[in-house]
Amino acid sequence: MxxxxxxxxxxxxxxxxxxxxxxxxxxxxxxxxxxxxQVERLLEWAKGWPERTWAIEGAKGLGRLLAEQLVTAxxxxxxxxxxxxxxxxxxxxGAVNKxxxxxxxxxxxxxxxxxxxxxxxxxxxAAVMKIWAGHHRDLSxxxxxxxxxxxxxxxxxxxxxxxxxxxxxQAARVLENIEAHGASAAARMELAxxxxxxxxxxxxxxxxAKRRLAKIVKESKTTLTEIYGVGPIVAATVIGDVAxxxxxxxxxxxxxxxxxxxxxxxxxxxxxxxxxxRGNRRMNHAIHMAAVTQxxxxxxxxxxxxxxxxxxxxxxxxxxxALKRRISDALYGRMIADARSAAAAIEExxxxxxxxxxxxSVAGSHPQTPTLRSSHSRARSNPRSLRSAANIGNPxxxxxxxxxxx
Numbered sequence: 214m215x216x217x218x219x220x221x222x223x224x225x226x227x228x229x230x231x232x233x234x235x236x237x238x239x240x241x242x243x244x245x246x247x248x249x250x251q252v253e254r255l256l257e258w259a260k261g262w263p264e265r266t267w268a269i270e271g272a273k274g275l276g277r278l279l280a281e282q283l284v285t286a287x288x289x290x291x292x293x294x295x296x297x298x299x300x301x302x303x304x305x306x307g308a309v310n311k312x313x314x315x316x317x318x319x320x321x322x323x324x325x326x327x328x329x330x331x332x333x334x335x336x337x338x339a340a341v342m343k344i345w346a347g348h349h350r351d352l353s354x355x356x357x358x359x360x361x362x363x364x365x366x367x368x369x370x371x372x373x374x375x376x377x378x379x380x381x382x383q384a385a386r387v388l389e390n391i392e393a394h395g396a397s398a399a400a401r402m403e404l405a406x407x408x409x410x411x412x413x414x415x416x417x418x419x420x421x422a423k424r425r426l427a428k429i430v431k432e433s434k435t436t437l438t439e440i441y442g443v444g445p446i447v448a449a450t451v452i453g454d455v456a457x458x459x460x461x462x463x464x465x466x467x468x469x470x471x472x473x474x475x476x477x478x479x480x481x482x483x484x485x486x487x488x489x490x491r492g493n494r495r496m497n498h499a500i501h502m503a504a505v506t507q508x509x510x511x512x513x514x515x516x517x518x519x520x521x522x523x524x525x526x527x528x529x530x531x532x533x534x535a536l537k538r539r540i541s542d543a544l545y546g547r548m549i550a551d552a553r554s555a556a557a558a559i560e561e562x563x564x565x566x567x568x569x570x571x572x573x574s575v576a577g578s579h580p581q582t583p584t585l586r587s588s589h590s591r592a593r594s595n596p597r598s599l600r601s602a603a604n605i606g607n608p609x610x611x612x613x614x615x616x617x618x619x
Contacts (some may be wrong), residue, residue, distance in 0.1 A: 217262040220321025221269045222313050223276035229313035230255060232262060233321045234357065241454050242314055268293045268324030272333050280333045290333040297323040336434035343453025349422040350447060356415040360548065363408040366401050381412045436547045440540065442506030450499040451544055458548040464541070472497040473534070473541040481539045504536045
């Protein structure tokens with residue numbers, strides 16, 4: 214029997230599936246409610262087509278749970294982006310109503326005609342990291358909001374207020390030395406006490422989340438944490454959002470994804486590159502934190518690279534962006550090496566193109582497209598900066614230590 218493509222239009226309350234053969238002829242249709250038996254019903258309905266593939270619209274979004282359940286059941290599942298199914302509906306000839314069966318058919322057609330759909334695999338460390346990194350990020354935002362509110366209340370109780378952010382220990386010490394005069398002051402003190410308890414609770418949850426992330430990152434055997442300034446939080450954020458480094462064929466594409474590569478804004482013979490606001494902003498922020506950490510510690514190669522860019526005439530922000538690009542290249546090189554090590558450990562092939570690291574490893578040369586051209590900073594290029602990129606991802610070394618590429 215020929216292969217069958219089953220398109221699924223997932224919803225919160227139900228899922229509609231339509232089966233097509235290789236020439237887009239409809240073989241069957243079913244609608245199942247979202248329940249604990251949804252996979253069993255779908256598999257029972259599709260048992261007549263042993264060579265089948267499930268195409269789910271938004272398998273990383275609304276259809277995530279269904280996709281994971283089908284993969285766990287041993288089924289082959291591919292992810293169809295909503296825009297692909299929308300193009301099929303747009304180009305469909307004749308009058309086609311907008312309903313769930315037609316949407317499911319469009320998903321199946323898009324899967325049949327798209328050569329490079331992403332296949333959903335079993336859960337990995339990356340998926341777990343993304344969950345807990347997101348939880349840590351949410352807790353950090355909540356803590357910031359509570360700390361700001363506590364700071365504002367204490368400023369209304371203490372003459373002169375506080376110039377800087379206040380911690381839970383400082384807030385407790387301040388509250389012990391305040392005497393309430395009047396009903397409003399007493400109410401503010403009571404509110405400050407409740408906010409202080411909330412702050413302590415969030416601090417405890419943040420510590421637990423960080424310990425959990427550190428354990429997961431260690432179990433993944435990643436080498437990203439060997440890059441100075443990349444701790445468990447940054448590593449988990451990068452790995453969780455990247456998932457598979459093999460989808461980036463070069464360090465330049467990886468930099469474009471995380472927003473550390475400049476965008477071209479040329480016209481005629483005038484070649485100009487400007488700061489990119491595109492890309493994954495979570496990853497960009499994680500790389501930014503790693504860069505700031507390197508700059509704030511003298512003796513690191515990143516700080517030396519930053520100082521050299523400043524001496525060449527770059528402004529602070531321009532030098533920081535150049536360092537962020539070097540850290541992006543270091544992350545890419547490490548992840549490529551980790552992927553190849555994992556593939557070799559299980560005695561299997563790489564499972565796809567892992568990227569061309571001949572010019573994109575941590576020890577590689579200057580990127581083909583500079584992060585900021587010399588014309589942007591009115592600085593001339595320095596040949597020594599071409600050699601320093603090899604060590605951006607390495608921790609600081611003692612004076613007598615031998616330099617080595619990561």
